[in-house]
Amino acid sequence: MKLLRRVDRAIATAETALLVFLLSIMILLDFTQVILRNFFSSGIIWADTFLRQMVLWVAFFGASLAVQERKHINIDVLTRFMPERSKRVSRLATDFFAALVCFAFFKASITFVTSEMVQRTTIFLDIPTWYFQLIIPVGYGMLCFRFLVKVIDDMLELKRGVIPQETVP
Amino acid sequence: MEGILIGLLLALVALLGAPLFAIIGAVTLIAFSFAQTDSSIAIVELYRITSQSVLIAIPLFTFAGYILAESQTPKRLVNLSRALLGWMPGGLAVVVLVSCAVFTAFTGASGVTIVALGGLLYPVLIQEKYPESFSLGLVTTSGSLGLLFPPSLPLILYAMVASLISAQSGSLSIVSVNQLFIAGVLPGILLVAALSLYSIRKGIAAKVPRIPFSWSNVWSAVRAAAWELPLPFVIIGGIYGGFFTATEAAAITAFYVFIVEVFIYRDLSLMRDVPRVMRDSMLLVGAIIVIIGSALGLTNYLIIEEVPQKLFQFIQAYISSKAVFLILLNVFLLLVGMMMDIFSAIIVVVPLIIPIARNFGVDPIHLGIIFLANLEIGYLTPPVGLNLFISSFRFQKSIARVTLATLPYIGILLIVLLIITYVPDLSLLLTRLFRVM
Numbered sequence: 001m002k003l004l005r006r007v008d009r010a011i012a013t014a015e016t017a018l019l020v021f022l023l024s025i026m027i028l029l030d031f032t033q034v035i036l037r038n039f040f041s042s043g044i045i046w047a048d049t050f051l052r053q054m055v056l057w058v059a060f061f062g063a064s065l066a067v068q069e070r071k072h073i074n075i076d077v078l079t080r081f082m083p084e085r086s087k088r089v090s091r092l093a094t095d096f097f098a099a100l101v102c103f104a105f106f107k108a109s110i111t112f113v114t115s116e117m118v119q120r121t122t123i124f125l126d127i128p129t130w131y132f133q134l135i136i137p138v139g140y141g142m143l144c145f146r147f148l149v150k151v152i153d154d155m156l157e158l159k160r161g162v163i164p165q166e167t168v169p
Numbered sequence: 170m171e172g173i174l175i176g177l178l179l180a181l182v183a184l185l186g187a188p189l190f191a192i193i194g195a196v197t198l199i200a201f202s203f204a205q206t207d208s209s210i211a212i213v214e215l216y217r218i219t220s221q222s223v224l225i226a227i228p229l230f231t232f233a234g235y236i237l238a239e240s241q242t243p244k245r246l247v248n249l250s251r252a253l254l255g256w257m258p259g260g261l262a263v264v265v266l267v268s269c270a271v272f273t274a275f276t277g278a279s280g281v282t283i284v285a286l287g288g289l290l291y292p293v294l295i296q297e298k299y300p301e302s303f304s305l306g307l308v309t310t311s312g313s314l315g316l317l318f319p320p321s322l323p324l325i326l327y328a329m330v331a332s333l334i335s336a337q338s339g340s341l342s343i344v345s346v347n348q349l350f351i352a353g354v355l356p357g358i359l360l361v362a363a364l365s366l367y368s369i370r371k372g373i374a375a376k377v378p379r380i381p382f383s384w385s386n387v388w389s390a391v392r393a394a395a396w397e398l399p400l401p402f403v404i405i406g407g408i409y410g411g412f413f414t415a416t417e418a419a420a421i422t423a424f425y426v427f428i429v430e431v432f433i434y435r436d437l438s439l440m441r442d443v444p445r446v447m448r449d450s451m452l453l454v455g456a457i458i459v460i461i462g463s464a465l466g467l468t469n470y471l472i473i474e475e476v477p478q479k480l481f482q483f484i485q486a487y488i489s490s491k492a493v494f495l496i497l498l499n500v501f502l503l504l505v506g507m508m509m510d511i512f513s514a515i516i517v518v519v520p521l522i523i524p525i526a527r528n529f530g531v532d533p534i535h536l537g538i539i540f541l542a543n544l545e546i547g548y549l550t551p552p553v554g555l556n557l558f559i560s561s562f563r564f565q566k567s568i569a570r571v572t573l574a575t576l577p578y579i580g581i582l583l584i585v586l587l588i589i590t591y592v593p594d595l596s597l598l599l600t601r602l603f604r605v606m
Contacts, residue, residue, distance in 0.1 A: 019451055020444045023232065027427060030225060030420035038413060052219045055228055055458070062448075062455025063190075071452045072188035073460060073513050077553050079186040094187035101191040104198055104208065105463070112212035136212060143459075 001152075008149050011142065012068060019061040026054050046124035053123070053132040060139030067146035072098075092154035099147035106140035113137055175199060189513045190456075194463035200470045211466030217336070218461055223329050223346050226419035228454045230320050233419075233426040234276040235450035236443075237397075240436035243272060243285050245394040252390040256382035259372020261297055263365045265290050265307055270315030270361050271401065277322035277453075280559040283312035288563060297378065303371050306574035309560040310582070313548040314361060316511070316541050317353035320404055320418060323511050323544070324349050326457070327537045330519045333465060338472045338524070344533045346415040347408050351603060352534050352596040354405070356542060356589045363585050364578065396429045409603050457512050468520040477524035484525065494529045495590050498522070499543055506547015507554050514544055531593075538596040542589050546582045549575050 029044075030051055036043045066072050074094075079087055116130040123129040183192045197211050218224055237243075250264040257263055265286075273282045287308035294304035316323055328346035335343060391398065404422060407413045413421070427443075430436050437443060471477065488494050505514050519540065526536045548556040551572045561571045589595060 016444070016448050020447050023228065023447050023451060026225070027229065027232070027420075027423050030229065031424035034413065034417045034420045038417075048222065048225075049219075051225045052221070055224050055454075056216075056219055058228055058451050059455045059458035062451035062453070063459045064455070065448065066452040066456050069452065071456055072190065073456050073510055074186045074188050075183055075509060076186050077508055078184045080553075080558070090185040094182060094185050094191075097182050097195075098188050098191040101194045101198070105194055105211070108198075108208035109212045111207070111209035112216070115209065133216065136215065 004149065004152070008068075008146070011145075012065060015061045015065055015142070019058055019065070022054055022058050022061075026051055026058070049124055056132075057135045060135050060142070064139065064142040064146055067098075067143060067150060088154060088158055092151060092158065095147050095150040095154055099144050099151060102140050102144035102147060106137055106144055109133075109136040109140055172203075189517075190459040190463045193460065193467055193517065197463055197466035197470065200467065204470065204474075206470070210469070211463070214337075214465040214469045215462035217333065217465055218329075218458070220336070221329050221332060223325060223332075223416050226320075226325050226346070226416045227322065227329075227457070228451065229419035229423035230275075230322060230325065231277065231454050232447060232450045233423045234322070235446050236426050236430050236437065238272075238276050238281055238285060239442065239446050240430040240434060242397055242430070242436075243268075243289060245390070245397065246271060247286065247289060249390040249394045249398075251380075252383070252386040255380045257369060257372075258379060259365075259369035259377065260380065261290075261294060261377070262299065262303075262307055262368035262372055265294070265311050266314060266361050266364050266368065269308075269311035270318060270357070273311075273313065273315030274318035274321045274401075280312070280555070282315075283308060283556060283559050284563055287312060287560070291564060298375065299372070299377055300375055302570075302574040303368075303375070305560065305564060305566060305571060306576075306578050307368065308564075309556050309571055309575050310364065310549060310578040312556045312559065313545045314364070315357065316545045317357035317360070317538060319350035319353065319408070320415065320422065321353075323515060323541055324353060324537070325415070326512060326515050327519060327540065330461070330516055331523055331533055331537070333461075334468060334472075334520045334523055337465075337469050344537065348534050348600045349537055350405075350408055350415050351599045352538055353541070355595050355599060356538050356585075359588065359595065360542070360545075360582065360585050363581050367577070367581055396433055400425070411603075457516075460513055460516050464516045464520070471520065477521055480521065481525045481528045485528075491529045491531065492591070494526075495531070495539075498526070498539070499586065499590060502540060502543035503547050503550055506544040507550040508547075510555065511541075511544045511548075514547075515540070532597060534600060535593045535596045539586075539590050542586050546579065546586060549579055549582070551575075 029047055033043055033047045033051075063072075079090060082090065113130050113133050113136065116133055117128070121129045123132060179192055179195060183189070194211075198208055201208055201211060246268045247264065250268045251261070254260050254263045254267060268290075269282050269286050272286055276282065291304055291308050294307070295301060299307075315321065325346050328344050328349045331344035400422065404418045407418055407421075408415055431439050431443060437446065484494070488497065502518075505518055509517070522540070523533055523536065527533065531539075548554050551557060552568075557568055557571050557575065560566070561568045564571075
């Protein structure tokens with residue numbers, strides 16, 4: 001259990017660091033690109049394609065971290081009015097459901113990336129496309145892992161009966 | 170039978186609060202397995218989002234909005250609008266409306282406006298002897314005002330989803346974010362103006378003491394906000410004048426805001442705050458993009474199965490006039506806006522609505538403005554509009570009280586909504602005038 005939590009935290013730190021690094025590059029590169037295009041009528045040919053791939057990367061890191069903080073968008077019309085205990089039972093069920101779906105997407109994206117590998121498509125500068133697409137299975141894998149950690153959290157909480165603090169909506 | 174059972178089960182899981190991306194993902198995978206399509210096609214569709222040039226605008230504008238929200242910008246914004254508008258009868262109320270609208274345009278609609286600006290302004294309203302119910306309704310309503318102004322995230326998202334849908338159905342028509350940015354300006358101003366008129370009348374009736382206008386106040390407020398003041402003008406002017414696209418505006422805004430808040434105002438520390446703000450803003454971006462990702466597989470399936478056409482034929486059997494369709498559309502969207510947050514509402518509902526609306530002769534740009542205006546009001550619609558809850562929580566008032574206080578504002582917004590719906594030129598005039606592509 002402790003090991004799991006340590007792994008979870010280590011992944012979160014790595015994700016955050018990568019996210020900050022990539023977003024910084026995106027801000028600088030895109031700004032440079034706009035300046036080059038508008039003032040020097042030139043530009044980096046691969047920049048736009050690269051930037052859009054990076055959005056996907058940053059988004060998956062963000063999505064994975066969002067599980068930890070329960071920031072994923074959901075319909076909370078019903079749960080808002082639920083008593084604390086049933087809220088936690090439903091959380092356990094929905095976290096498990098989300099983990100299952102993420103696993104299915106994880107498997108589907110492995111099929112997708114493998115077929116792209118076989119086709120040897122390149123994206124720019126002769127870089128294979130699948131290098132960039134790798135984030136999709138990695139992302140869904142991380143999401144699945146995160147939801148499973150949440151499932152364990154939910155079970156422990158239910159067993160202990162600790163009432164977590166109300167968070168600001 | 171099997172299908173209905175699965176549908177009911179998924180609806181239950183959704184209502185229990187499962188993440189929407191997982192629900193939509195599950196629906197996609199189940200639909201694919203019924204159609205005997207390989208599930209990896211869902212990923213092919215997901216990867217399509219990287220073909221959209223506007224994609225990069227989503228993280229960049231979101232980041233800029235978070236930076237602005239975390240710095241002292243809200244304070245400077247309020248000070249400036251007070252210096253400029255505070256002298257009017259009901260001036261402070263107008264200040265609330267204008268500053269909240271500008272703030273929401275940059276941060277995207279969410280509870281942020283009510284918590285940050287409403288929290289700042291509500292005590293001042295009470296202190297200046299505005300009636301309590303009026304003030305409570307005002308800050309609650311202002312929480313989602315400004316969605317129609319550039320560079321609001323919902324506008325970008327609508328444009329992107331609409332274009333992706335066109336691409337999937339093989340149509341060439343593109344809803345450009347540049348056009349949408351301009352289309353929202355007049356309807357947005359009308360919403361703010363209508364609420365302002367109401368507030369001024371209330372201000373006069375309540376005999377609120379007026380503050381005299383002072384040039385020196387304006388001067389010092391302008392000087393304080395000197396670095397942020399050009400931002401809206403650069404964005405709107407740049408796109409109107411055809412100097413740059415909305416996507417390029419995102420790059421400029423993100424870089425500029427970062428430099429100004431961190432190195433010039435020094436409101437945020439580079440090492441302590443910026444990484445945290447980057448992370449927080451990308452949580453939202455991630456949450457939105459996984460929903461788009463799983464929804465694209467589903468929309469692809471729906472298009473292949475010709476579901477929008479079937480829906481259109483079904484609706485057409487009962488409704489033949491555009492006017493009646495628009496009314497029903499409004500009612501439907503108000504319900505959607507009440508139940509769902511704005512981002513998933515756009516991603517889930519737009520793909521179904523656009524083809525139907527086009528068959529009824531509604532312009533996709535105009536539809537976008539109607540759509541967002543509805544969702545803006547949906548935030549306030551009792552019994553479960555999100556702003557009512559946030560406001561009740563933030564100001565420690567019962568939901569019933571907040572709801573009651575908000576009703577007159579909803580009335581005004583609904584009247585403006587009708588104007589926006591039935592006067593397409595309000596949305597389309599400027600896009601034609603400036604010939605924005």
